[in-house]
Amino acid sequence: MHLVFVTSLVPDGTLTTGYEIANAAIIDGLRRAGVKVSVVGFTWPGKQPIDPDNTVLLGSVDVQTHTASAKQRLLWLGRAIVEGHTFSSVKLRKAGEARVRQALQKLEPFDGYVLNGVTLAGAYPELFRNKPSIFVAHNVEHQSATENAAAARSLVERLLYTREARLLKQLEAKLCGQADFVFTLAEDDRAPLGIADDRLSATLPLTTRKTAPAPLPSRQPTYDLALIGTWTWQPNRIGLDWFLQRVVPHLPDDMTVKIAGHAPPGLRSDHPGVQFVGRVKDATDFVRGAKVIPLISQAGSGVQLKTIETFELGMPAVATRSSLRGIADVPENCTVADDPAAFALALTHATRLRLPEGDGRGFHAAQMTAMDRQILRGLAALSFALRRQAA
Structure with a gap:
């Protein structure tokens, strides 16, 4: 099976955020299951993909809001409002639909998509409906946006997060509804996304590294x-x-x-x-x-x-x-x-x-075993969808 991993940021070997760590773990898990995985997405500015032979780049982008200039933030906000996209997804609209289509065509033939989070899939919501898909819900994004609105430090910030929550709720419902299987990263996220049925979703345990670190018997905390x-x-x-x-x-x-x-x-x-x-x-x-x-x-x-x-x-x-x-x-x-x-x-x-x-090696081994088991469930659902499509 050949799947295209659709993600805002492609792995570049620098695992500095939880999102990047999770992405690497999921790709490794799919490959352990025997899947050929190609990746399409953006890099951080100045970075290169760690697996260039299996990666098609859409360009580079700094998705961090706090490092962007005031002018850039206003441009993102204006475009998001005019086009009806979330603030996070509109940052990735710079590639354009034609470029994304060309990237996908380069990877043919492939069997389906792994839509990794809402950001890139939400930026081009109509481009990934032509093949079976697995959606990876890293978070309940609309719930996080609602919490952010409650903790906002200004009225403008509160209104922006409230808008984001409304759009994200619609987008998550759409992505969950069109997917053949959904992975969440926490059990408690399945019900808020409306996919608590075991036939529709599973919780995907993760690890932060391929092999567990050995304990340090003589560690001296400072x-x-x-x-x-x-x-x-x-x-x-x-x-x-x-x-x-x-x-x-x-x-x-x-x-x-x-x-x-x-x-x-x-x-x-x-x-x-x-x-x-x-x-x-x-x-x-x-x-x-x-x-x-x-x-x-x-x-x-x-x-x-x-x-x-x-x-x-x-x-x-x-x-x-x-x-x-x-x-x-x-x-x-x-x-x-x-x-x-x-x-x-x-x-x-x-x-x-x-x-x-x-000794964290036992915890690591249990997480990896459980992850491999759940990935096989998702792949089974995708295989069923492929047979149904071919019939």
Whole structure:
């Protein structure tokens, strides 16, 4: 079977965001199942696809809103309103339908599509209806947009997110309805998307790497807590704000907290132990330098890749229930707490008592086995659709 993986950003070997990590894991899973996978989409500016022989590029694009100029953001917004597209999808309309059609023609013959998220599929909604398809719903996007609207810092921002939520709900319903099978990354996402029937969808467990890292028996942490993430992404920012404003005030003054990743302007904490360290050279080394990992999700849907990575590394953690979306088996060295004071107390106990590290290789193996099983279900549905189409 030959499938075209339709994605906003093609894998370039730099796994810096959860979206990129998930994409690489899904493509690897399809190939383990014996599928020939070709990829079509954009690259980040200055980047090249890691698998150029099986990739057709539509161009390069920086999809980040916070790095765009005010003029560019206004152009995106104006075009989105005029054309009736979501703000995220209109950024990818620069390629034009003719170029996308040409890219698909280069890949013929192929059997079907894997529509990876709503962004590129939503930018050209009529181009991917001619063959059977699997839709990968990374999140319940309309739900995330609604949460972002509630947390917006201005009326204009709230109105934009509200518009985005309305359009995304329509788009997700359309993509789920036309797909022959849907993968979500968390069990709780199936019902909001209207696909809770096992004949229509399945939850796809993920891993953040092809092989599990070996435990470090002599690890020597140099700080208490470590957080890393893309804090300009609104669901992540909501979690970080909750942590800084409601959890950190309950932490002892001598507790050290290092926060890595791009921090938007105005992000600060009065706690003497909190330090914003920006981008780090090696995310795994950074995480392993801490005694405990706080998993702080408060919003969004889909799976938290940082949670999976933490468990693969066997790191002790304190997690909110929202951080455990899509995780069937929570390791014993993870404490669950949603109340801010209880969360802070659990962190304090975990750092003082030095919770034992686990061996994440078992967690990684279980995730990969479950993922391979679910991918076969999706491929079976696609095979049935191909036979029906040929009849």
